[in-house]
Structure formats: C-alpha cells, structure tokens
Amino acid sequence: MNYQDIELLRFTTAGSVDDGKSTLIGRLLYDSKSIFQDQLDAVEQSSKSKGFDYVDLSLLTDGLKSEREQGITIDVAYRYFATPKRKFIIADTPGHIQYTRNMVTGASTANLAIILIDARKGMLEQTHRHAFIASLLRIPHAIVCVNKMDLVNYSEEVYDGIVANFKAFSSKLGINDIQFIPISALNGDNVVNRSENMDWYQGSTLMYHLETVHISSDHNLIDCRFPIQSVIRPHTLENQDYRGFAGRIDGGVFKPGDKVKSLPSGFVSTIKTIELNGEQISEAFAPMSVTMTLEDEIDNSRGDMIVRENNVPEIGQDLEVLVTWMSTKPIQARTKVVVKHTTNESIGMVKELKYKIDINTLHRIENIDKVEMNDIARMSIRTAKPMFYDAYKKNRQTGSLIIIDEQTNETIGAGMII
Amino acid sequence: MSNYVINHLKELESEAIFVIREIAAQFENPVLLFSGGKDSILLTHLAKKAFYPAKIPFPLIHIDTGHNFPETIEFRDNLVEKLGVKLIVGSVQEAIDKGRAKEETGADASRNSLQIVSLLDTLEEYKVDAAMGGARRDEEKARAKERFFSHRDEFGQWDPKNQRPELWNLFNGRKNYGEHFRVFPISNWTEMDVWEYIKLENIDLPSLYFSHQRDCVVRDGVILANSEFIKLKEGEKVENMTIRYRTCGDMPITGAVESEADNLDKIIEEIATTRTTERGGRADDKRAETAMEDRKKQGYF
Structure with missing residues (x-):
C-alpha cells in the first residue's frame, strides 16, 4: 500500500441519543482493522463487567471518566483511522440539545457529515438540527445513514419513507451532495461490508463512499487569499535582507511572478519566491503553509493579507454575521467583544441583534433582546479596524470569525459572515 | 500537480x-x-x-x-x-x-x-x-x-x-x-x-527506536530494560533480548517490543501489522483506567 500518497478526509458524525453513533464509529474502526488488540481486550472486559452479551463497540470511543459513568458523550472527541485509499479524522460530536456548540465545532473543519437516523424513529427534531448545522457550516458532502435496519426487518418501505422525509426537509437547506445508505452498525450491514439482508439496496457501502467522495474541489482555488501569520527575519550574515511572510494559504493558487497586493496598505508587488524550509514551491494553494517573499520591500506584518491585484476581498468594519452562541452567558446588543478573523484581531462591538433562527423549523424569530447558549442568530458587528473578509459561502476560512469575551478571554461565539 | x-x-x-x-x-x-x-x-x-x-x-x-x-x-x-x-x-x-x-x-x-x-x-x-x-x-x-x-x-x-x-x-x-x-x-x-513522515523527511532518531540487543526484565508481560533504576522482584531474571522501543519515556517504565526491525521500512511494516497500541507497554498508563x-x-x- 502506498500510504504516503493518500488524501485526508475529515468528517463529523452527528446523531441523537441512542441512535448508535458510537457503535457506528466503533464498527468503522473495527471493520477497517484500526482497533488494536489491547483496546479490544479492554472493551471486551468492560462489556462483560457491565453484563452485556455482546462486545459493545461504542465503548471504544468513550473518552472521559464522567462519560463512561453516564454512558453519554459530552464533548467533541477525535478519532483516526486509515484504509489503503484514505486517512480519516472523525470529529465525534454528541447529539444532545445543549451541545449544539460541539456540533458546530466539529462541523467547522469537516469535509463531510454523517447524519444518523434511527430507522424505528425516523426524522426527529435532532435530525433537523444536525442537517441544518451541516448546511449552515457549509460542509460540502453529507451521508444520511438510516441505522438499525435490523430492527425494522431490513424493510425497504421504512427506508424509502425516511429518505423521502429527509429530502423534503433538506430541499430547503442547500446541501449539494447528499447520499443515503441503509445500515446496521451493530451487525455491520453496509458499513464496510455489503449487507446480505438488503438486496433491494443497489448503492455502495458507507466505507466506499468515504473512500471515494471527490474532495479535491472543496477548497476555494479561485480567490487568492494569504493572511500573514508572522514575518521571518533571520538577522544572520548570509540572510541579512531576508524578509519572508509566513502563513497558510486560504484560497486561490499563488505562483512566483504573480502580481499581488498587500492589505491594508494597498502596495502592489510581485511574488519573488514561495518556499518552505528553503525548498522552492512552484504553485501554492489551500491549505498549504508556506513562506512568501516579494520583489519589493513592503512593511507587512501579522494580520495583513496578500491577495491578487484584481481580486480583493471585502474590506470594512461593519460585518453581518450568523453567530452560534457558545457561552452560558447571554449577549445583548452594544456589548464590547474581541473579534478574531484569519490572523487578524480587533476590538469590536455587537451593534444589533437582528433575529434568531429556530433550528427545528428554520423560522426566524424577530425582535430579540439577547442571544443565549446554542442560539444561532444574525447580528451586526462593528470592528475598530478594517477587516479583509469574504462571505462564508465563498470561503470557509476568510468568511469565518470567532467572538472572544474581553474579560474572561473565553471563546463565546462562532460567526459566519453573510 | x-x-x-x-x-x-x-x-x-x-x-x-x-x-x-x-x-x-x-x-x-x-x-x-x-x-x-x-x-x-x-x-x-x-x-x-x-x-x-x-x-x-x-x-x-x-x-x-x-x-x-x-x-x-x-x-x-x-x-x-x-x-x-x-x-x-x-x-x-x-x-x-x-x-x-x-x-x-x-x-x-x-x-x-x-x-x-x-x-x-x-x-x-x-x-x-x-x-x-x-x-x-x-x-x-x-x-x-x-x-x-x-x-x-x-x-x-x-x-x-x-x-x-x-x-x-x-x-x-x-x-x-x-x-x-x-x-x-x-x-x-x-x-x-509520524513514522511515514520521519521516513519521507529523513529525520534522525535515537538508536533506541531500532532493533538492538539489550539486557531486559519481563515484568507483568512488559519488557523493561535492566538498569540501575530497576529492582528485581522475586522470580524475575535478566535476559538478553532483541528489542526496540515504540515510545521513549523513563528507563524503568518504558516497555520494549521484541523486534528485528532495524530500519524505517521494517518499522513501518511492523506497525502496519501490529496488534497493540504504542502506549500498551507504558506501565504509567496501566495503573488505572x-x-x-x-x-x-x-x-x-
């Protein structure tokens, strides 16, 4: 297996209580042979001591003491496995109502969302919420797994009904790529191996989808954005005049010789080199970390952005943002906050709270005077200095920001720029 | 590209x-x-x-x-x-x-x-x-x-x-x-x-990670290097073994694996087929769940 040349796929799993999410992850790890013997021994032992008749694969993913005591997942946990085709990072997020913030966190870096539905229960409020969050965070791909098919006699009719319900709901959401798969995580049907119990299902297994979904166009390759993290100045005799701009490319393709513009100064120059560790790079694109040097001596610093001369982002101090509120402390209009966006940071003010979104019905709730934990609300924020941004739907990196409490320094809000 | x-x-x-x-x-x-x-x-x-x-x-x-x-x-x-x-x-x-x-x-x-x-x-x-x-x-x-x-x-x-x-x-x-x-x-x-990247970038590592001969003590199924820091319990004996380390902590608590893998390719192959986690040999993790x-x-x- 040529392990060095595989792609990385990050996906998030969202489910409701008891719909078998941990079992599904356990199954993916187990059937892809990513479980080590000592981990399996530990799980077998604790299944036995709990009096179960089968090995509870969900125990593989329970991380912290209090979770093992309560038998629920309370925070985002990251899991890893690889097949000869891909490496996978799972952001495993809990499904309880109070944990919207964790789902948003897991979704923010995902290429793909797995949405689990219990075949016996069909669409629940929580399913609406998961689908909405996946669309809000613009996860490019979604797979809806109708789980526990073994408990509905592998019925095609039940499956078709759930798929139809989901499609009726998701047509309002604008997720581009949705696949549906009937599975039994407990028995392994259609997870890694094809089910022998559902010959009416002609589609592929979950693992096959995960291994083959086309992810190379998930990054923006059109609008060149390079936020500067820091300036590298070696101060050595052989590199006296070296001035490299260190950062990670957030969009577009940069090449040496390109005419570029620095924000906020507006100075125009030409890319001299793009390099990392002294190795020259001919084309740099997201999500590569590189060091860029320019032909002219321009006094850029952290928080500045290098873009193409004829394709600049929005520049301004007034941002319209959809925010997921992450703090137990509610926020009201006219509150001072810190805004962190790309490598830039500014004092800001939440000027106006416009409306909240009821994430079950997608209806707007107008005339609000505060936004509370797990609310998703539209607000206007004014920053003390200009920010260089794109709409979130255009670029997930230059379109996102976090809101930080000025006093406690906690991250209190996750914002997507409209 | x-x-x-x-x-x-x-x-x-x-x-x-x-x-x-x-x-x-x-x-x-x-x-x-x-x-x-x-x-x-x-x-x-x-x-x-x-x-x-x-x-x-x-x-x-x-x-x-x-x-x-x-x-x-x-x-x-x-x-x-x-x-x-x-x-x-x-x-x-x-x-x-x-x-x-x-x-x-x-x-x-x-x-x-x-x-x-x-x-x-x-x-x-x-x-x-x-x-x-x-x-x-x-x-x-x-x-x-x-x-x-x-x-x-x-x-x-x-x-x-x-x-x-x-x-x-x-x-x-x-x-x-x-x-x-x-x-x-x-x-x-x-x-x-980590191992694939070490190979890709040709990163130097201490010799401990590669197969070598060493005097060891097997305690509770864990292979420990014999050293001045370890006190033999009753019935334990020192044996010369062919081992390498997958992690690198203190001498008295880091377990070795029996291994002939003396280069990166062999180590990668060994990891691809191994059935225990790398911290499986760490006595410090075994004290409680x-x-x-x-x-x-x-x-x-």
Missing part, C-alpha cells in the same frame, strides 16, 4: 506548521517540551521548517527525571547544537533534593508523576505562557478530547469539561495573568503518520 491536492502527510505538516507559527505569534514566552521521544523530535523538525531560514525562536525544555536512557540525552545535546537553539533542563532530582517532590518507593517506583512538579516549577521559573508538546490524540482516550490550544489555569490544571471550543483555523490563545497554554501541533497525527486523565488534570502533558 495539476489537480491541486496535497497528500495527507503534507496536509498534517501544513496544519502543524500553522499551529507552531500561531504559538510564536500569540505568546510572549513559548517553549517546546522536548522529551527526547520521536514525537518531540518530529515537533522540533516541524518548528525548524516553520521558521527557516531563521532559527527556532523559542527554547526547548527537557524535564530530566534522572532515569533517562543515556541515548536520549546524547541525541538531545547533538540536536540542540545542530539547530543552535537554547535548551532548558528541569531536574526531577533537584525537585526531590529540595523537598518539592517525594520519590515513590517499592519495586514499581517511578518518577513519572514527579515530572509534574518539575515541569510546573520550570514553566513558572521561566514565565512560560505556552508550552508545546508532541502529544497526539490517537495515543490515549483522554488525549482524544484535547484541543490544539489547551488552556491551563493558574495551578496548571486541565479542566476537560470547560475547554474552549476550537473552530476552523482560529486558535484563541488569550489568557489572564498567571494562566498558560499547552499546545499540541501534531494532535491529528497517528503513530503511522483513567491514569492519563488524572495526571493530565494535575498538569501532566
């Missing part, structure tokens, strides 16, 4: 370099916690790449338990000299001598948890506000929930229920006076990723 895709190792490298650069930019006194193990060697390599042609702009801290493998210390000193980076050594022996830490007794005594005292003392002495380490989320179940930027209160403690959410590439390193951060740039790497979580809450890294 016409389809603008990078492979998973390059993506992990890119993410780690981004995080390392964020640490340097967001904190006043960051350090790199250097254990001498492959993960911290990898981290040091990534830090070099992140700032090249400048030198790594922060010191390495090594907490010396006094029970290290001599190979680790020799390797550390060579690396530091080659990179021209500052090294700070925090000594557990010194903490014991000063009465700051109390040595465990008995045949299974280890200095592993005593590192916490020396580590916190050293971080305080140098007013460190961000300590980066080579911990990975795939190593252990408590680490699976760790953030890249992990906030510690003024007592150095980790509160797993009150972690800051981490979204997109936006890392919040703001803190109040006296608090600090632990940062884990290679959080998303697995053991296999939540041993790692308990130590992390107190300030272990």
Whole structure:
C-alpha cells in the first residue's frame, strides 16, 4: 500500500441519543482493522463487567471518566483511522440539545457529515438540527445513514419513507451532495461490508463512499487569499535582507511572478519566491503553509493579507454575521467583544441583534433582546479596524470569525459572515 | 500537480506548521517540551521548517527525571547544537533534593508523576505562557478530547469539561495573568503518520527506536530494560533480548517490543501489522483506567 500518497478526509458524525453513533464509529474502526488488540481486550472486559452479551463497540470511543459513568458523550472527541485509499479524522460530536456548540465545532473543519437516523424513529427534531448545522457550516458532502435496519426487518418501505422525509426537509437547506445508505452498525450491514439482508439496496457501502467522495474541489482555488501569520527575519550574515511572510494559504493558487497586493496598505508587488524550509514551491494553494517573499520591500506584518491585484476581498468594519452562541452567558446588543478573523484581531462591538433562527423549523424569530447558549442568530458587528473578509459561502476560512469575551478571554461565539 | 491536492502527510505538516507559527505569534514566552521521544523530535523538525531560514525562536525544555536512557540525552545535546537553539533542563532530582517532590518507593517506583512538579516549577521559573508538546490524540482516550490550544489555569490544571471550543483555523490563545497554554501541533497525527513522515523527511532518531540487543526484565508481560533504576522482584531474571522501543519515556517504565526491525521500512511494516497500541507497554498508563486523565488534570502533558 502506498500510504504516503493518500488524501485526508475529515468528517463529523452527528446523531441523537441512542441512535448508535458510537457503535457506528466503533464498527468503522473495527471493520477497517484500526482497533488494536489491547483496546479490544479492554472493551471486551468492560462489556462483560457491565453484563452485556455482546462486545459493545461504542465503548471504544468513550473518552472521559464522567462519560463512561453516564454512558453519554459530552464533548467533541477525535478519532483516526486509515484504509489503503484514505486517512480519516472523525470529529465525534454528541447529539444532545445543549451541545449544539460541539456540533458546530466539529462541523467547522469537516469535509463531510454523517447524519444518523434511527430507522424505528425516523426524522426527529435532532435530525433537523444536525442537517441544518451541516448546511449552515457549509460542509460540502453529507451521508444520511438510516441505522438499525435490523430492527425494522431490513424493510425497504421504512427506508424509502425516511429518505423521502429527509429530502423534503433538506430541499430547503442547500446541501449539494447528499447520499443515503441503509445500515446496521451493530451487525455491520453496509458499513464496510455489503449487507446480505438488503438486496433491494443497489448503492455502495458507507466505507466506499468515504473512500471515494471527490474532495479535491472543496477548497476555494479561485480567490487568492494569504493572511500573514508572522514575518521571518533571520538577522544572520548570509540572510541579512531576508524578509519572508509566513502563513497558510486560504484560497486561490499563488505562483512566483504573480502580481499581488498587500492589505491594508494597498502596495502592489510581485511574488519573488514561495518556499518552505528553503525548498522552492512552484504553485501554492489551500491549505498549504508556506513562506512568501516579494520583489519589493513592503512593511507587512501579522494580520495583513496578500491577495491578487484584481481580486480583493471585502474590506470594512461593519460585518453581518450568523453567530452560534457558545457561552452560558447571554449577549445583548452594544456589548464590547474581541473579534478574531484569519490572523487578524480587533476590538469590536455587537451593534444589533437582528433575529434568531429556530433550528427545528428554520423560522426566524424577530425582535430579540439577547442571544443565549446554542442560539444561532444574525447580528451586526462593528470592528475598530478594517477587516479583509469574504462571505462564508465563498470561503470557509476568510468568511469565518470567532467572538472572544474581553474579560474572561473565553471563546463565546462562532460567526459566519453573510 | 495539476489537480491541486496535497497528500495527507503534507496536509498534517501544513496544519502543524500553522499551529507552531500561531504559538510564536500569540505568546510572549513559548517553549517546546522536548522529551527526547520521536514525537518531540518530529515537533522540533516541524518548528525548524516553520521558521527557516531563521532559527527556532523559542527554547526547548527537557524535564530530566534522572532515569533517562543515556541515548536520549546524547541525541538531545547533538540536536540542540545542530539547530543552535537554547535548551532548558528541569531536574526531577533537584525537585526531590529540595523537598518539592517525594520519590515513590517499592519495586514499581517511578518518577513519572514527579515530572509534574518539575515541569510546573520550570514553566513558572521561566514565565512560560505556552508550552508545546508532541502529544497526539490517537495515543490515549483522554488525549482524544484535547484541543490544539489547551488552556491551563493558574495551578496548571486541565479542566476537560470547560475547554474552549476550537473552530476552523482560529486558535484563541488569550489568557489572564498567571494562566498558560499547552499546545499540541501534531494532535491529528497517528503513530503511522509520524513514522511515514520521519521516513519521507529523513529525520534522525535515537538508536533506541531500532532493533538492538539489550539486557531486559519481563515484568507483568512488559519488557523493561535492566538498569540501575530497576529492582528485581522475586522470580524475575535478566535476559538478553532483541528489542526496540515504540515510545521513549523513563528507563524503568518504558516497555520494549521484541523486534528485528532495524530500519524505517521494517518499522513501518511492523506497525502496519501490529496488534497493540504504542502506549500498551507504558506501565504509567496501566495503573488505572483513567491514569492519563488524572495526571493530565494535575498538569501532566
């Protein structure tokens, strides 16, 4: 297996209580042979001591003491496995109502969302919420797994009904790529191996989808954005005049010789080199970390952005943002906050709270005077200095920001720029 | 490269370099916690790449338990000299001598948890506000929930229920006076990723990681190197074995594996077919099911 040349796929799993999410992850790890013997021994032992008749694969993913005591997942946990085709990072997020913030966190870096539905229960409020969050965070791909098919006699009719319900709901959401798969995580049907119990299902297994979904166009390759993290100045005799701009490319393709513009100064120059560790790079694109040097001596610093001369982002101090509120402390209009966006940071003010979104019905709730934990609300924020941004739907990196409490320094809000 | 895709190792490298650069930019006194193990060697390599042609702009801290493998210390000193980076050594022996830490007794005594005292003392002495380490989320179940930027209160403690959410590439390193951060740039790497990358980049490692002959004691199924730090229990005997290490901690607690793998290709092949986790041989994790979580809450890294 040529392990060095595989792609990385990050996906998030969202489910409701008891719909078998941990079992599904356990199954993916187990059937892809990513479980080590000592981990399996530990799980077998604790299944036995709990009096179960089968090995509870969900125990593989329970991380912290209090979770093992309560038998629920309370925070985002990251899991890893690889097949000869891909490496996978799972952001495993809990499904309880109070944990919207964790789902948003897991979704923010995902290429793909797995949405689990219990075949016996069909669409629940929580399913609406998961689908909405996946669309809000613009996860490019979604797979809806109708789980526990073994408990509905592998019925095609039940499956078709759930798929139809989901499609009726998701047509309002604008997720581009949705696949549906009937599975039994407990028995392994259609997870890694094809089910022998559902010959009416002609589609592929979950693992096959995960291994083959086309992810190379998930990054923006059109609008060149390079936020500067820091300036590298070696101060050595052989590199006296070296001035490299260190950062990670957030969009577009940069090449040496390109005419570029620095924000906020507006100075125009030409890319001299793009390099990392002294190795020259001919084309740099997201999500590569590189060091860029320019032909002219321009006094850029952290928080500045290098873009193409004829394709600049929005520049301004007034941002319209959809925010997921992450703090137990509610926020009201006219509150001072810190805004962190790309490598830039500014004092800001939440000027106006416009409306909240009821994430079950997608209806707007107008005339609000505060936004509370797990609310998703539209607000206007004014920053003390200009920010260089794109709409979130255009670029997930230059379109996102976090809101930080000025006093406690906690991250209190996750914002997507409209 | 016409389809603008990078492979998973390059993506992990890119993410780690981004995080390392964020640490340097967001904190006043960051350090790199250097254990001498492959993960911290990898981290040091990534830090070099992140700032090249400048030198790594922060010191390495090594907490010396006094029970290290001599190979680790020799390797550390060579690396530091080659990179021209500052090294700070925090000594557990010194903490014991000063009465700051109390040595465990008995045949299974280890200095592993005593590192916490020396580590916190050293971080305080140098007013460190961000300590980066080579911990990975795939190593252990408590680490699976760790953030890249992990906030510690003024007592150095980790509160797993009150972690800051981490979204997109936006890392919040703001803190109040006296608090600090632990940062884990290679959080998303697995053991296999680390070895594949070491091979790809041709990174030097201490000889411990490759197959060699050594006098060992087998205790509770774990192969330990015989050394002055280990007291034989009744019925235990010293045998000469062909072994290598998958992780690199203190001599008395780090378990070896019997292995003929004497180069990177053989190690990668061995890992691909192995059936136990790399910390499976760590006696410190076996003390209780939540041993790692308990130590992390107190300030272990």
